[in-house]
Amino acid sequence: MSNDQSEAEELRASTSLVFVPLKILGLGLVALAIFMVANTQAKLPADDAKHLNPAEYDVAGAMQMAERLAGAVRFETVSYNLDRAPDDTAFKGFQDYLVDTYPAAHTVLEREVVSDYSLMYRWPAAHDADKKPIALTAHMDVVPVPETGLKDWPQPPFAGVIDDDGVLWGRGTLDDKGILISIMEAVERLAESGFQPDRDIYLMFGHDEELGGDRGAAVMAKMLADRGVQLAWLMDEGSAIAAGVIPGVESPVALISLGEKGSVTLKFSATDDGGHSSAPKPYTAASLAAKAGSAQMEHQFPLVLDEHLEAFLMAVAPEQPFLNRFMIANLWATRGLMAEELAKSPTVAAFMHTTTAFTMMKSGVKTNILPQYGEAVVNYRIHPRDTVAGVFARAQEITANDRVTVEKMGEGREASSLSDPEGEGYHAITAAIKAEFGDIPIAPTFTVQGTDARHYDGVADGVYRFMPLVVGPDTLKQIHGTAEHITIEALARQVSFFEVLIRRAAK
Numbered sequence: 001m002s003n004d005q006s007e008a009e010e011l012r013a014s015t016s017l018v019f020v021p022l023k024i025l026g027l028g029l030v031a032l033a034i035f036m037v038a039n040t041q042a043k044l045p046a047d048d049a050k051h052l053n054p055a056e057y058d059v060a061g062a063m064q065m066a067e068r069l070a071g072a073v074r075f076e077t078v079s080y081n082l083d084r085a086p087d088d089t090a091f092k093g094f095q096d097y098l099v100d101t102y103p104a105a106h107t108v109l110e111r112e113v114v115s116d117y118s119l120m121y122r123w124p125a126a127h128d129a130d131k132k133p134i135a136l137t138a139h140m141d142v143v144p145v146p147e148t149g150l151k152d153w154p155q156p157p158f159a160g161v162i163d164d165d166g167v168l169w170g171r172g173t174l175d176d177k178g179i180l181i182s183i184m185e186a187v188e189r190l191a192e193s194g195f196q197p198d199r200d201i202y203l204m205f206g207h208d209e210e211l212g213g214d215r216g217a218a219v220m221a222k223m224l225a226d227r228g229v230q231l232a233w234l235m236d237e238g239s240a241i242a243a244g245v246i247p248g249v250e251s252p253v254a255l256i257s258l259g260e261k262g263s264v265t266l267k268f269s270a271t272d273d274g275g276h277s278s279a280p281k282p283y284t285a286a287s288l289a290a291k292a293g294s295a296q297m298e299h300q301f302p303l304v305l306d307e308h309l310e311a312f313l314m315a316v317a318p319e320q321p322f323l324n325r326f327m328i329a330n331l332w333a334t335r336g337l338m339a340e341e342l343a344k345s346p347t348v349a350a351f352m353h354t355t356t357a358f359t360m361m362k363s364g365v366k367t368n369i370l371p372q373y374g375e376a377v378v379n380y381r382i383h384p385r386d387t388v389a390g391v392f393a394r395a396q397e398i399t400a401n402d403r404v405t406v407e408k409m410g411e412g413r414e415a416s417s418l419s420d421p422e423g424e425g426y427h428a429i430t431a432a433i434k435a436e437f438g439d440i441p442i443a444p445t446f447t448v449q450g451t452d453a454r455h456y457d458g459v460a461d462g463v464y465r466f467m468p469l470v471v472g473p474d475t476l477k478q479i480h481g482t483a484e485h486i487t488i489e490a491l492a493r494q495v496s497f498f499e500v501l502i503r504r505a506a507k
């Protein structure tokens with residue numbers, strides 16, 4: 001978002017505003033201005049920033065939940081890399097821990113162990129269901145904690161320490177054991193209360209999400225497909241409630257991801273005879289590769305203010321100053337200008353197109369030797385409107401040089417499909433957010449990182465990514481970083497969100 005403008009920028013934006021309609025229409029300016037102002041008031045009346053409902057939770061109960069999550073954190077279920085087998089003791093220990101800790105849940109759930117460590121549970125419908133099943137997913141593996149980062153942890157990452165301020169420290173408290181345990185807590189509570197779902201509910205907990213999910217989520221998705229199970233919707237980790245991370249937006253905004261970006265890395269290489277640098281040709285292998293890489297940066301994918309970004313702008317608009325509301329309410333005239341303004345933030349731009357990043361170069365051995373080989377490496381994060389093949393073809397076209405070879409490094413990964421922002425799952429998640437967090441703005445988005453959710457694309461009508469967690473700038477540094485922690489209050493809210501979600505979706 002570009003709303004954090006300095007006064008000078010504001011002035012410039014307001015000047016452009018007057019000229020944009022002028023260029024478009026040329027006449028009837030006064031009438032037009034009146035219409036646009038009226039349109040702003042009608043479509044986006046001013047409103048104050050929204051606040052989260054205060055959390056209502058029982059402190060003693062929340063403390064017990066935190067202790068159970070602390071117990072889960074102590075299993076070092078780390079995903080290192082594909083060549084290193086999972087720690088059998090840690091993963092099996094974690095499986096048994098769930099069985100022992102959630103007895104009521106394990107009375108109503110059917111449990112299957114998949115690829116040795118992943119867990120697939122089914123809570124069967126109480127009676128013949130005509131509603132399609134739903135699924136909640138999370139992953140039990142965590143990323144390693146580098147030795148060098150240890151000093152930045154106030155408490156050891158796998159000790160499961162809850163301090164006097166009601167903060168539980170540990171790897172996985174946010175990503176993603178905190179969510180997994182919250183789902184189990186909610187199911188345990190519902191099972192104890194005698195709740196009976198009117199549709200099948202699947203809980204799928206992968207063990208290798210941090211390594212791509214090929215043995216966990218991918219296998220579980222295939223099992224569902226083989227059994228002819230088509231889910232109405234599924235919810236996995238992904239975006240959350242953003243607070244103070246979007247410049248100019250004071251309200252916390254619940255972002256529900258409809259999909260995720262893909263990625264591909266291309267290598268641009270050139271070979272040459274070499275020789276002494278005193279008599280070069282007009283190019284070298286190094287200059288050819290560098291030029292090919294740079295050309296990719298210069299030919300960025302078009303920035304599009306699409307319907308999803310538009311929905312986001314509409315959701316956060318009411319608390320914006322008049323000028324911003326005016327721009328948003330009149331996108332029919334301001335779209336181009338608005339897209340340009342938004343794209344000034346690389347974070348926002350990432351949502352507007354396939355990104356291009358020239359990340360690596362290799363060439364040459366000595367200052368006075370013409371290199372025989374040059375290589376540029378460019379990483380693309382693929383917007384759901386583009387494809388791996390499309391990115392590759394476009395890169396070849398831009399390169400347009402017979403001396404340069406363009407190759408894919410690895411297969412690349414397609415972007416997921418985008419689920420329906422009007423679908424049943426989206427509405428169920430929205431209702432649960434409002435019930436637990438209050439009347440805050442809610443907007444669709446997609447995630448720029450990979451999650452297990454993409455594996456379920458084919459077996460669910462809607463695949464959504466949302467974590468019932470308030471995420472500030474500080475939180476983002478903890479995920480895959482240092483000093484990861486959760487407060488008992490945040491944990492209690494997560495549990496309560498999942499309870500509401502299940503109650504409403506399967507009553």
Ligand SMILES: [Zn+2]
Binds near residue numbers: 175176209237
């Ligand atoms: Zn995760």
